[in-house]
Amino acid sequence: MFRELMQTAGLQMWAEIGLVAFCVAFGAVVAYVLHMTPKEASDAARIPLEDEEVTR
Amino acid sequence: MTTTSMQTVRYDDRIVRWFVCATVLWGIVGMLVGVILALQMAWPAANIGEYLTFGRLRPLHTNAVIFAFAGNAIFAAVYYSTQRLLKTRMAHGALSWTHFWGWQAIIVSAAITLPLGLTQSKEYAELEWPIDIAIAVVWVVFAVNFFWTLKKRREKHIYVAIWFYIATIVTVAILHIVNSLAIPAGLFKSYSVFAGSHDALIQWWYGHNAVAFFLTTPFLGLMYYFLPKAANRPVFSYKLSIVHFWSLVFLYIWAGPHHLHYTALPEWATTLGMVFSVMLWMPSWGGMINGLFTLRGAWHKLRDDAVLKFFVVGITFYGMSTFEGPMMSIKSVNALSHYTDWTIAHVHSGALGWNGFIAFGMIYWLLPKLWKTEIWSKGMANLHFWIGTIGILLYIVAMYSAGVTQGLMWRAFDETGRLAYPDFVETVVQLVPMYWVRVLGGCLYFIGVLLGGVNMVMTVLKSPGRLEDTEVQVPAPDWKPDVRISSNIDDTLNSLEAATKSGRHRLLEGWPLVFTVLTVAGISIGSVVEIVPMLLVRSNVPTIRSVTPYTALELEGRDLYIREGCVGCHSQMIRPFRDEIERYGEYSKPGEGVYEHPFLWGSKRTGPDLARLGTKYPHLWHVRHMEDPRSTTPPSLMPAYPHLLSNTLDLGSTQTKLDRMAMLGVPYSIEEINDAEATARAQANEIADEVVAQGGPDGLADKEIVALVAYLQRLGTDIKKREGGASADLGGQ
Numbered sequence: 001m002f003r004e005l006m007q008t009a010g011l012q013m014w015a016e017i018g019l020v021a022f023c024v025a026f027g028a029v030v031a032y033v034l035h036m037t038p039k040e041a042s043d044a045a046r047i048p049l050e051d052e053e054v055t056r
Numbered sequence: 057m058t059t060t061s062m063q064t065v066r067y068d069d070r071i072v073r074w075f076v077c078a079t080v081l082w083g084i085v086g087m088l089v090g091v092i093l094a095l096q097m098a099w100p101a102a103n104i105g106e107y108l109t110f111g112r113l114r115p116l117h118t119n120a121v122i123f124a125f126a127g128n129a130i131f132a133a134v135y136y137s138t139q140r141l142l143k144t145r146m147a148h149g150a151l152s153w154t155h156f157w158g159w160q161a162i163i164v165s166a167a168i169t170l171p172l173g174l175t176q177s178k179e180y181a182e183l184e185w186p187i188d189i190a191i192a193v194v195w196v197v198f199a200v201n202f203f204w205t206l207k208k209r210r211e212k213h214i215y216v217a218i219w220f221y222i223a224t225i226v227t228v229a230i231l232h233i234v235n236s237l238a239i240p241a242g243l244f245k246s247y248s249v250f251a252g253s254h255d256a257l258i259q260w261w262y263g264h265n266a267v268a269f270f271l272t273t274p275f276l277g278l279m280y281y282f283l284p285k286a287a288n289r290p291v292f293s294y295k296l297s298i299v300h301f302w303s304l305v306f307l308y309i310w311a312g313p314h315h316l317h318y319t320a321l322p323e324w325a326t327t328l329g330m331v332f333s334v335m336l337w338m339p340s341w342g343g344m345i346n347g348l349f350t351l352r353g354a355w356h357k358l359r360d361d362a363v364l365k366f367f368v369v370g371i372t373f374y375g376m377s378t379f380e381g382p383m384m385s386i387k388s389v390n391a392l393s394h395y396t397d398w399t400i401a402h403v404h405s406g407a408l409g410w411n412g413f414i415a416f417g418m419i420y421w422l423l424p425k426l427w428k429t430e431i432w433s434k435g436m437a438n439l440h441f442w443i444g445t446i447g448i449l450l451y452i453v454a455m456y457s458a459g460v461t462q463g464l465m466w467r468a469f470d471e472t473g474r475l476a477y478p479d480f481v482e483t484v485v486q487l488v489p490m491y492w493v494r495v496l497g498g499c500l501y502f503i504g505v506l507l508g509g510v511n512m513v514m515t516v517l518k519s520p521g522r523l524e525d526t527e528v529q530v531p532a533p534d535w536k537p538d539v540r541i542s543s544n545i546d547d548t549l550n551s552l553e554a555a556t557k558s559g560r561h562r563l564l565e566g567w568p569l570v571f572t573v574l575t576v577a578g579i580s581i582g583s584v585v586e587i588v589p590m591l592l593v594r595s596n597v598p599t600i601r602s603v604t605p606y607t608a609l610e611l612e613g614r615d616l617y618i619r620e621g622c623v624g625c626h627s628q629m630i631r632p633f634r635d636e637i638e639r640y641g642e643y644s645k646p647g648e649g650v651y652e653h654p655f656l657w658g659s660k661r662t663g664p665d666l667a668r669l670g671t672k673y674p675h676l677w678h679v680r681h682m683e684d685p686r687s688t689t690p691p692s693l694m695p696a697y698p699h700l701l702s703n704t705l706d707l708g709s710t711q712t713k714l715d716r717m718a719m720l721g722v723p724y725s726i727e728e729i730n731d732a733e734a735t736a737r738a739q740a741n742e743i744a745d746e747v748v749a750q751g752g753p754d755g756l757a758d759k760e761i762v763a764l765v766a767y768l769q770r771l772g773t774d775i776k777k778r779e780g781g782a783s784a785d786l787g788g789q
Contacts, residue, residue, distance in 0.1 A: 018328065018585040022306055022335075025578065029302040033295040045290035047141060047215040048281050 252649025
């Protein structure tokens, strides 16, 4: 009975909204990544190693 | 040619040293309690006295390992790496020390209150409301210190590790506050504001994301900083780290309902949890690959370097756990694995392998740097690694075997169509050898942790006496804009153009506030989509008219059930499977939980489900069973609770408890609240008289056992009442 009640409550839309929201967000992140140049990525990746260079 | 002016920064290493010491200390304590629990599961005589039973120690173990051991490791990592990644000292020393001592005080208060039975019973959120408030305050202190440091940074761009820290700080705050919403019924007693299936959804939204945002994201931040340092290689793919971060943050928050498959939770919610759990596979493995590939060209170092050994095996366990987790979230797999020791194996491969090894890898890397000396014994560090690895493997292999054995035995039918193992204890007996293997594995891991502790103490002892903070020269920040309003739109556009030249995501990283807001938005979407519909349909949860509130005595009995931690071993949620209905009775309905503050569905069946226990046995059976479970069920592994027969039942706050329940919407009348103590006494006398009539001991009317018996005899009986139209609601889902 509970299943029937939930199925008629129109709640599937919430799940669909969630999936669409994820796809949009994921697409935006991938677009960001594809627009990065190799140098930008390389510079960022080296940030943790930089503090060794400046330590006295 | 331009010259960059340099500035001197002194990093606060003292706070990091203290967090490292606290990590090791609480690691020893938490894992020692784990070994004791493993022993109690194999040999019930190891349950000693009233305060050291399995039910009371289990939350102590989980809290000690998660919040004390892993928590202090996280803070050590954050305080060490944040200062260096942002090239600035922590914003305020007093806030750092308030954070440190506040967190240790919370841990100590947990270590005192949990064995005393002061618990809310919600997994990984057991601590009572005053401690919950303290956690929120200390977390805010941490957050203020962290974001203030972010504000005064000298490095413009925020490295990936910091993103994970930001996600941890904001999400843990949200999870903790929402899940801890409770109404006090005394200084150390409270009731969750949510009930039944709503409480279950909120709890597992919290519970799963405690794993995600306390045991995963901060450790990934830790990995992204310390692994490149240890390997002396930049992270394999910065681009992959961006995808890893955003996908993980967005997806993880949805996955909680996979803990509630086939329960009285809407199917759409559990399906949503399952789908997003399976999708989590990809970012998780992306992170694992990013970690392992960071070692490109440095694999030869593994031969001698204990730090890299810990990291590599830790990341491998991360990959295993994040493969297994989505697999277990698939409904057909979950039908077998849920409530069994398979879950225990999964949890410990993550906790011991991922969290434990990553934490110790970090500690072994930090020791020489923080105490400015060589590590005392590299051989002992390598021994720690090997003995720990063998310990984990023994532990998880034993628990996988036990879990699959349990699951298959519970659902087995013979050729006549009846349960092959109708007596639950038959399945328990089969597991005892595997429980002993777990004791062995746990002991080995614990010995490894002890070796780590000895190595740390000896390293500290041979360090130079006075330890100065690390002082470095860093470039002065030339990127901080002047704080002034642009006189015209052209200036504004020019500055925006200059800012975007280094890439849009890096621009985003330069705006921590915007970054944080987007992170909050990411986690909020999943939370809102899952939780809001559930709360909106609250009025539509099918009420069963025969389901009525507990009597005053039953409510007291329920609180004793919570106090003793019975929920750690007994579920109260019968799934709609043939074998479960055959074994326990009618499957559980959402409407049965409308007055359950908090819900007590449980997540593990070391003992049988109790949802339909009421009236199955006479009162005397329960009295004997609680006094000594072996007297009624000889092979039982359950602890004995003789103190329930000697402790005086305290009804001094019963009226307050009913009053608080009424505030939460439980329909108690004014008369019922005012007469709570008297009616409880009357029911206690009736039960005590029946126990005597059944040949039991006299004088139990004012003892705790009568309240517990009253509660147990009530379980699952409401839907059996024919009056009140209940039968109409039993037609199945």
